[in-house]
Amino acid sequence: MKIRDFILAVIVIVIWGVNFTVIKLGLSEIPPILLVSLRYTFASLPAIIFIKRPETSWKYIVAYGMTVGVGQFSCLFCAVNLGMPAGISSVILQAQAFFTILFAAILFKEQIKISQLIGLMVAVIGLFFGAFPI
Known part of the structure; x- marks a missing residue:
């Protein structure tokens, strides 16, 4: 980079x-x-x-x-x-990624790509560690 x-x-x-x-x-x-x-x-x-x-x-x-x-x-x-x-609101707002992909698949019949699934898994891991810190 x-x-x-x-x-x-x-x-x-x-x-x-x-x-x-x-x-x-x-x-x-x-x-x-x-x-x-x-x-x-x-x-x-x-x-x-x-x-x-x-x-x-x-x-x-x-x-x-x-x-x-x-x-x-x-x-x-x-x-x-x-x-x-404010800190929690910034994390919760990231749930938009899930809804964006879900609505695109349902409403516009778009295929969910592997890269999107990987991105969602990374987001879930981030939200998990935010909710349950080590």
Whole structure:
């Protein structure tokens, strides 16, 4: 791995980790659903300018935005607002990988690949050790 790639990976990890602490801090002043709305508004505006729209129909773009943006993050922000620790919320959010693959297989009849199964096994092991530390 090139040093540039390694540094970019570390930056992504740090931003992802700090993200949950910032959510917790933001919820001390702003209601959960409003904070979700602000988060997606300020994240999507630069994305509209710099990122090309995917070559898929609008119904899939809107469906993804509503399920992940509104559904998943609204539940996450409400849970953190009710007292879920920021560290635990970051781990629980990773359960999205299971649902993404499951829904793709059921709704879109996609074949589950070996690499996806390996990834899910790694995720299960990580969640196991998170739940039952050695």
